[in-house]
Amino acid sequence: MNVKLANQPLEQIQADLTLEFLTAVQLETHPHKNLLTQAGFKAEQEQLCTLHEHRLLICGISDVSHESLRSAMSTAVKAAMNYAYVSIKLSQYGENLFKSLIEGAILGSYQFNSYKSQPKAISLKEVIFSTQNIDKIALNADTLTSILEESIIISNATNFVRNLVNQTPYDMTPQGMAVTADSLSKTNNLDCTILDVNGLESEKMNAMLSVGRASINPPRLIHLSYKPKNPKKVITLVGKGLTYDSGGLSLKAAASMVTMKMDKAGGCAVMGIIKAVSELKLNIEVHAFVGAVENMIGGNAYKPDDVLVAKNGKTIEVRNTDAEGRLVLADVLGYAQEKIKADFIFDYATLTGACMVALGPYTTGVMGHNETLKQEWLSAAEQSGEYCGILAFNRHLKKLIKSDLADVSNVSSKPYGGAITAALFLDNFIDEDMKEKWIHFDIAGSAYTESPWDVNGYGGTGAGVRMTLEWLLKLQQQGHN
Template structure:
């Protein structure tokens, strides 16, 4: 589907957004009234003879327009129209582009006969193209990077395992002129990343550490992005129930997101140096699997008592975080992980949990998320929950001794591996709820959502 910014066009159908308060003043009010259209959020009404698709919106905010536009594009794709147009301005262009690209996203790689839409062209019309050209180009880049992330998340564990994840990173590096370093198991052992290696020990696929770098001239800031890349998570010997194992291809969403973020940043040509680290591992069962009661020696030298092999993401991240801090002196460091089901209990399915010590950084991301259309919620650290990670035989346990505050105790576990001088530079993002959906919502369709790419891109642009 092609999207063009033009001054004027005669398309097969024009999409119009109408608020309930504006309905009576609309020139097609009588026809719309006869059709039963009430202009409520996400309601649609085709006036085929007039070549109009009326879309109800609650208000003119980007959130309402994005959601309504997503609904409209799905309807247009199931019609016989070949082209559609939207009037755009500086306030709504990003929301409309995201509604079109993200709401119209499909992942058909595994369908033998995917349905083909007749809709080929989307025209965004405005009087002064030059004023909106930059916004148009940036919105396209960010939306397409989000779809790139979705594609990786949606790829099956048979096709996307740690070695093929590394190959994907190499391909992105070549296409976007990024530096790329891949560490295999031999190199990981030299780096003493025994915690990460233990998680992947029972897999037939070698674990990989991926390090991509985007280096512009004279960068204003240096940022490290760390992603959990569990290409599949069976739970290990603490085996997941069968129903919980379905969708576990999404456990790599944090790693996929940081690839999407560095892709967007390099194409936006931001003057920020970015390092993306992904711990690509598969957590399986077998005679060589790591076990509850094992004590692992992490790269930092701290020892971890394993009490649950399904709390594996943090065991990968603790080594990758330590590695990233040694290799890069970053101004900010952010990790992204589908870490805990507890985050969904705390914040619901749609919201990313944010944890860390810097209230200013959390406030900055709250603003970035509001501008981008994503949802974030802060979960507070406290010293009482930290005590629940104590171990009788090691420095720390990989799970809490009580089943409460699980998202926060997971974040506090990672905090043990953040050097003191980096505490105020670091935030942890739990995307367990927001990274994948089986029920479409807003501009998200079935499958991976690309959570984090839009709000991180906005944060980087704000810098």
């Protein structure tokens, strides 16, 4: 969707359809109140009414807020895409709310049709925003242009991640992720290092190698770097990139295997984040590491009862091969910390179904030792339009991953607190000096949806991209002590 800004009053902009948002209170004084009321329109959140004879699309909102407008914009654009109109125009609803409207338009209009033999033709091509506010006051065009440019980059990066997540495991293998990263590095002037099996063996990344051993698609470690001159901070991002997860010998049920192409969403997210960072030209050095692996079955598959030696030398007792993402992350976290001395390290992973049980299907789990840092991320998520919830560590849960055979077990001895025990497992592979600088994001629920909600349609959501860029932009603007 082409989203642009016109430095004109709304009535002077040429477009096929005008979009308005109304609260129930505003409906009472609307010039078309009687017509809207006859149509049953009550201005409820995301309720739509199209007055074609007036070339007017009305969308209800519960209040004039970021969340209401973002979601309503998405709903309205999706509705307009079913019409034959080519362009739609609307006023501003305050400078501070412009970003939410842009995201609603771009993220809401997203479609993934790569596997459709005859995708539906869409007439709507353009959303035009006036620089004039809904109250007829002209807003600063330069400020709005800056907001538009930044929001387009962030929204496009989110859709880039969605495209990667939605590709089938046949098309997006570990090698496919490596090719995508290499292409991104050339397009966005990033440094790119890729380790194949020989490289992983040289780095003694035995846990990651074990997970991918039974697949005909060998694993790849991807390292993308964005290095501005004299950066304010250095940030490391680590993503789980399971291009497909059958569960291994601890085989998933048939129904649970469907949608497992989404198990690479963490790796896709960090690639999308560094893409946006480079396009925003932030003065922050960012390193994105992806462990791209396929977990399959075969005669040479790793097994329950195996003991693996991770890159940092710790030994892991395998009790369940379907708890494979944490094994991959253990090695990638070790590699990332060895190669880069960062100010912060954040990992993103569709790690546990337990996180969905704890927080629901829309919310990312936030875990770590630094309470202040976790609160910062809750704030960044809220401001970006994503949902996050903190899951607290405690010393008793840590005992549940104790192994009598090795240093640590890859699964808990009890079926409770699974998202937290998975994060506590990862804690074994965080260096002591990075404990307070590390956050783990469990995006198992938020990264993929089979039921459209908010700005998300069926498939990948791009979870983690917007909130991370919000946090990085704040870091860029204010510094971080």
